[in-house]
Amino acid sequence: MEIVLSGIRSTGHLHLGNYYGALRNYIKMQDKYNCYFFIADLHSLTTHPHPDDFHAGVRTILAEYLASGLDPEKSAIFVQSDVPEITELYVLLNMIAYKGELERTTSFKDKVRQNPENVNAGLLTYPVLMAADILIHRANLVPVGKDQEQHLEVARLLARRFNTLYNAEVFPEPQAFNFGSDLIKVPGLDGSGKMGKSEGNGVYLFDDEKTIRKKVMKAVTDSGPTEPGSPMSESVQNLFTLLKIVSDTATVDHFTKSYNDCSIRYGDLKKQLAEDICKQTLPIKARIEEIYKDEAYLQTVVKRGTEMARESAQATMKEVKKAVGFKSFLKSDDQ
Ligand code: ADP
Numbered sequence: 001m002e003i004v005l006s007g008i009r010s011t012g013h014l015h016l017g018n019y020y021g022a023l024r025n026y027i028k029m030q031d032k033y034n035c036y037f038f039i040a041d042l043h044s045l046t047t048h049p050h051p052d053d054f055h056a057g058v059r060t061i062l063a064e065y066l067a068s069g070l071d072p073e074k075s076a077i078f079v080q081s082d083v084p085e086i087t088e089l090y091v092l093l094n095m096i097a098y099k100g101e102l103e104r105t106t107s108f109k110d111k112v113r114q115n116p117e118n119v120n121a122g123l124l125t126y127p128v129l130m131a132a133d134i135l136i137h138r139a140n141l142v143p144v145g146k147d148q149e150q151h152l153e154v155a156r157l158l159a160r161r162f163n164t165l166y167n168a169e170v171f172p173e174p175q176a177f178n179f180g181s182d183l184i185k186v187p188g189l190d191g192s193g194k195m196g197k198s199e200g201n202g203v204y205l206f207d208d209e210k211t212i213r214k215k216v217m218k219a220v221t222d223s224g225p226t227e228p229g230s231p232m233s234e235s236v237q238n239l240f241t242l243l244k245i246v247s248d249t250a251t252v253d254h255f256t257k258s259y260n261d262c263s264i265r266y267g268d269l270k271k272q273l274a275e276d277i278c279k280q281t282l283p284i285k286a287r288i289e290e291i292y293k294d295e296a297y298l299q300t301v302v303k304r305g306t307e308m309a310r311e312s313a314q315a316t317m318k319e320v321k322k323a324v325g326f327k328s329f330l331k332s333d334d335q
Pocket residue numbers: 007008009010011016017018019020021022143144145146147148184185186187194195196197198
């Protein structure tokens with residue numbers, strides 16, 4: 001059975017980008033594949049070195065995963081820092097990852113631009129840690145949003161390089177996955193760019209109805225089409241992209257038609273969009289609140305998930321060490 005792995009950083013509540021770009025696919029994949037889903041708490045430290053409450057961040061994502069439909073009976077759900085084999089593999093992969101190629105990744109260049117006073121080595125080697133997350137389970141499929149495409153390329157490059165250098169077929173080449181479709185980018189409501197936790201433009205699974213309506217009604221638009229077939233501005237295109245993600249085809253067709261014949265009222269479009277977002281997210285919000293409180297349940301989930309993840313990770317590290325020719329100098333009792 002093919003192996004699936006993906007994760008999200010513990011840097012705040014999950015937004016529609018995380019949900020439609022990644023999490024919804026995790027849920028759909030659970031029945032068909034051997035799945036590992038985790039919380040990337042170590043990756044969070046590259047941009048959030050002083051988390052106010054590290055545990056609360058992890059617990060938030062865990063509760064939001066479960067409330068969205070991740071099923072601990074079907075998937076291994078765990079926290080990255082509970083699986084030390086990941087960092088062990090990360091160290092080895094760092095030896096075959098080159099500074100020049102890491103400096104060229106868009107995410108690194110973006111982070112340097114956004115935060116020039118915190119260009120730490122962890123930020124540079126972020127894709128190497130991500131490759132370790134994936135390769136430690138010898139995963140084939142990685143459900144992610146479009147922004148992660150380049151990181152998957154690095155993971156494939158390192159898998160290939162490792163296999164060639166050590167002349168062993170230890171790692172498969174992992175592929176980004178979205179059920180045969182292109183990877184998606186959920187736009188923000190501020191006119192341009194993607195929705196993101198650090199962009200401050202998100203609609204969160206945890207938002208209440210009033211907040212969602214307020215955010216959507218405030219979305220940037222333009223002064224409206226002036227003649228039939230006018231091209232759409234980026235901000236209006238973004239609203240349509242969101243509508244296509246959360247609403248049914250009849251609704252999308254209705255507003256497309258009214259845009260094209262210039263009768264559209266953006267207020268109506270936003271009202272409908274807010275309503276359709278609420279329909280999808282409010283039931284999840286109710287479950288988040290329940291699950292977040294249930295410490296015993298959260299512990300059971302993570303205990304089971306960590307055991308499964310470590311078993312798989314240890315089996316891979318055995319192969320890795322054999323390939324590299326590593327043996328502990330220290331003799332074990334049975335040697
Ligand atoms: P963020 O970018 O909000 O900090 P993460 O980096 O932890 O969140 O992203 C976790 C997952 O969510 C990744 O698979 C990423 O591709 C996906 N994702 C994040 N934002 C979007 C978006 N706007 N559209 C599509 N997918 C997204």
